[in-house]
Amino acid sequence: MMMSDNAKGRAAHSWKKRGSISSLSNHEFWRKEIHGRIKDSMSTVSYMEEPSQRDDISRLTVQMENTYQLGPPKHFPVVTVNHILKDVVTSYLQVEEYEPELCRQMTKTISEVIKAQVKDLMIPRYKLIVIVHIGQLNRQSILIGSRCLWDPKSDTFSSYVFRNSSLFALANVYAVYLE
Template sequence: MMTSDIAKDRTTHLLKKKGSVSSLSSHEFRRKEPHGRPKDSVSTVSYMDEPSQREDASRLIVQMENTYQLGPTKHFPVVIVDHILKDVLTNYLQEERYEPEFCKQMTKTISEVIKAQVKDLMIPRYKLIVVVHIGQLNSQSLLIASRCLWDPKNDNFSSYLFRNSSLFALANVYSVYLE
């Protein structure tokens, strides 16, 4: 017996033990590998024991559920987000003075912190947009506006304005429901 025949016999024996039947027989199908050597082809078929009556009964009972929802099951909590905005802006900017480079970095940091805290509320199916403006408070007037196309029944926003002696900060969180 050649080495490859012994390996085939072992493979056949192992496959039969595991519940598979091999197609190895005296009529083996051989094909050429790219290097010119013949390659043996082995195909296996797996089988399963007969199902019990208990499994048949459980398979017959199928519960269907309508998963289509009209609108959100949990709405955006404006009051909670207002408190988050107030806490974050107050904690980060209470004692700070206006410096352009510092404020540029703080807008990024504060917006990321706000977004993380609002995401922790686990509000399903809402896309969050957080915008933070920080500017110098110096007897000037400034108008900040935003426009959004949304569904007023499902979408909402939260906004908070913070001021100290040197700067102002405006944080907005927009929540848009995704269907």
């Protein structure tokens, strides 16, 4: 009895599947099936990767538990921050004349100094935003506004305005409590 090519292909495919399941080659499978001794075998592959730098970093990070603390244990010290603002701004700008390039650098420097001094107060769980504006006094008016989305029970701000003969400065510190 002759088998069609399609039937031969299906039979060969099923034998190949069996050979791959038992992890024996086709020749070994045929030989063991003929002698009536088919053994169940299992192949395992194992390897070990070298630890990458990313794995070391993930092991070193500490995950903190939630405290479920919804409010600050003590409020942000607005009066102390007002004194810091006044001291820093007046010490940097007391004798300065308005020059655009100098004032651009001074805003960055003053805001970094204010932020560092407020962080030295070690007030936990508050995010600090420091904004400093410096402009020329030349018989003009200016209106500076800001909007923030926050909780009025725990979030607050501190502000100080400075003027000398040629410039004005406005320094703001926003303290937003992180729950």
